[in-house]
Amino acid sequence: xxxxxxxxxxxxxxxxxxxxxxxxxxxxxxxxxxxxxxxxxxxxxxxxxxxxxxxxxxxxxxxxxxxxxxxxxxxxxxxxxxxxxxxxxxxxxxxxxxxxxxxxxxxxxxxxxxxxxxxxxxxxxxxxxxxxxxxxxxxxxxxxxxxxxxxxxxxxxxxxxxxxxxxxxxxxxxxxxxxxxxxxxxxxxx
Numbered sequence: 001x002x003x004x005x006x007x008x009x010x011x012x013x014x015x016x017x018x019x020x021x022x023x024x025x026x027x028x029x030x031x032x033x034x035x036x037x038x039x040x041x042x043x044x045x046x047x048x049x050x051x052x053x054x055x056x057x058x059x060x061x062x063x064x065x066x067x068x069x070x071x072x073x074x075x076x077x078x079x080x081x082x083x084x085x086x087x088x089x090x091x092x093x094x095x096x097x098x099x100x101x102x103x104x105x106x107x108x109x110x111x112x113x114x115x116x117x118x119x120x121x122x123x124x125x126x127x128x129x130x131x132x133x134x135x136x137x138x139x140x141x142x143x144x145x146x147x148x149x150x151x152x153x154x155x156x157x158x159x160x161x162x163x164x165x166x167x168x169x170x171x172x173x174x175x176x177x178x179x180x181x182x183x184x185x186x187x188x189x190x
Contacts, residue, residue, distance in 0.1 A: 061174075072164045079147065126175075129173050130171075
């Protein structure tokens with residue numbers, strides 16, 4: 001069967017667009033690689049300037065506050081508050097759902113606290129204030145699993161509360177006040 005002009009154009013259009021996209025992508029990739037090579041060879045290695053060090057320290061505090069705030073919000077909203085309300089007790093209405101959320105919140109809290117400690121390393125004052133808390137944060141590592149299985153007790157919930165309060169105090173002493181920020185359920189699972 002002979003092809004009509006419109007059928008030929010319809011088939012070649014997607015093909016042409018794909019070829020153009022491929023060529024542009026390769027060009028962009030090669031240009032970026034060439035720019036990186038030129039920058040590295042011209043300067044030898046990247047050295048931070050005084051202003052970039054200041055910006056890194058400022059961002060370190062900002063990131064610390066954000067991560068610690070999310071950890072504090074998650075711990076309070078989905079671990080401490082439901083525990084005090086009796087949601088983790090055997091036979092409680094919605095216990096399974098509360099335990100699953102608490103388990104996710106526990107893992108999320110641990111992850112955000114580790115990130116906050118890592119962020120604190122960018123600021124000398126904050127780093128000194130947070131350094132002694134690393135062991136307490138490490139002790140929270142398996143509490144998310146304990147919560148999810150329903151094996152956590154008052155001491156475990158108290159551990160979360162204690163570590164969060166210590167992080168908040170350390171941040172405040174270093175000029176980085178932490179405010180609770182409740183993460184969404186999607187952030188907990190993500």
